[in-house]
Amino acid sequence: MSFPKGFLWGGATAANQCEGAWNVDGRGPAKTDVTTGGSVKEPRKITYVDKDGNGHAVADRNFELPEGAHYAVLDDYLYPNHDGIDFYHHYKEDIALFAEMGFKVFRMSISWSRLYPNGDEETPNPKGLEFYRNVFLELKKYNIEPLVTIWHFDTPLYLEEHYGGWNNRQLITFYERFAKTCFNEYKGLVKYWLTFNEINNTVMMLDLFGNKGDDTQYQKAYQQLHYQFVASARAVKIGHEIDPENKIGCMICGITFYPATCDPADILLNRHNWEKNIFYCGDVQCFGKYPTYAKRLWKEHHVELDITKQDLQDLKEGVVDMYTFSYYMSSLVTTHQVKDQVSGNFTAGARNEYLKYSDWGWAFDPTGLQYYLEMVYDRYEIPMMVVENGLGAFDEVEEDGSIHDPYRLDYYREHIQAMDKAICNGVDLIGYTTWGCIDLVSAGTGEMRKRYGFIYVDKHDDGTGTMERKK
Ligand code: P53
Secondary structure: OOOOOOOEEEEEOOHHHHOOOOOOOOOOOEHHHHEOOOOOOOOOOEEEEOOOOOEEEEOOOOOOOOOOOEEOOOOOOOOHHHOOOOHHHHHHHHHHHHHHOOOOEEEEEOOHHHHOOOOOOOOOOHHHHHHHHHHHHHHHHOOOEEEEEEEOOOOEHHHHHHHOHHHOOHHHHHHHHHHHHHHHHOOOOOOEEEEEOOOOHHHHHHHHOOOOOOHHHHHHHHHHHHHHHHHHHHHHHHHHHHOOOOEEEEEEEEEEEEEOOOOHHHHHHHHHHHHHHHHHHHHHHHHOOOOOOHHHHHHHOOOOOOOOHHHHHHHHHOOOOEEEEEEEEEEEEOOOOOOOEOOOOOOOOEOOOOOEEOOOOOEEOHHHHHHHHHHHHHHHOOOEEEEEOOOOEOOOEOOOOOEOOHHHHHHHHHHHHHHHHHHHOOOOEEEEEEEOOEOOOOOOOOOOOOEOOOEEEOOOOOOOOOOOEEO
């Protein structure tokens, strides 16, 4: 094996999916707290109360509140993120288990609304600051390096409701304040940071959820993304000023796209798809400027952006130190009619006859990981980390209380072999954190039964469970 000495092996989580304690110690709600549980067939719903006081639940990722309405928790629904796996009260036990597995790194995120309950306050919530400090101190006991995501899909709900979320330029300032607090507060405890989780999802999910053709959605998505790029760049700059030791990365949802046929039109479409959904974000965050093809992408959906001179300067000055990404699957791209569509919890395109698929329709493709690593490293030549990779599956507890997941062992073995090959071919890969080193609430479906963990957690979709941890 070619993995360098000091390679950062470990696991990854996100605050809103594992902490629970959603309204404890002054934390404010996030969108996930008004999002119900779902399944591979049934999308999660967002709940709200309209101006006449009637409750509603809508399954629309791009949903926007009608006039006079407000997001609300309704009696008839379950909200799995409220409890998560109660990492908030179990972190000592969980970190001890991570240490037992030999973790060198633990990826986690800081819940924005735990530090700033509404998001627009001037000063942070001391209880929130204290919680993360305790977690970092606990990790330090075992020499586990924290890798901290600043934003993992959890903008404070108040900012969504009162400012329109990332449609509003002011979010840059609020995010900047939040990020600055994190860098200042945890200086010396945290060295590895990620500014935005899967930043490319903002645009890519419109494609993957088949919203094609709706230009107003793309207009909004590209504009939100621009504000996020600027926020990210400013955070990188501040992070470096506060501690030059900080290593700050971008984080891209890494799907390896292939053309479905050898029709040149498919080959070209595939290239354009890489630009639109993968390279666009990496290029801005690693090169500090918009790529030449950006104009083509904007034109495709008649997008006109609010970009200032200062924004462009910020992008230039906030180039990331490393490229990190999640990797779960590859996907096919074609101009032809798709006969065999993969069915899963989002449209993953045409079925690839050479690959196997998970119960959620995600392609098992370790070679795609090698392809991605080599392709992207060649473009940026900066250190890379795979910060999410794993297999969501139905894990069963046997009568004797043991849990066996040979399918997951195969999954990891083959993905680790793929990374090994990429390193041999020159990729500067510095770390690997498996997704869901411990079971946690699925982001896509809100399920607990879509399990990822080395550690099983006794928590179920009907809300029951003791939260007991099992190896
Ligand atoms: P779940 C879509 C496609 C690939 C990764 O996903 C994605 C998504 C968004 O659902 O998200 C990342 O829990 C994300 C994590 C998430 C993980 O993949 O739907 O960064 O928060 O839990 C796995 O199985």
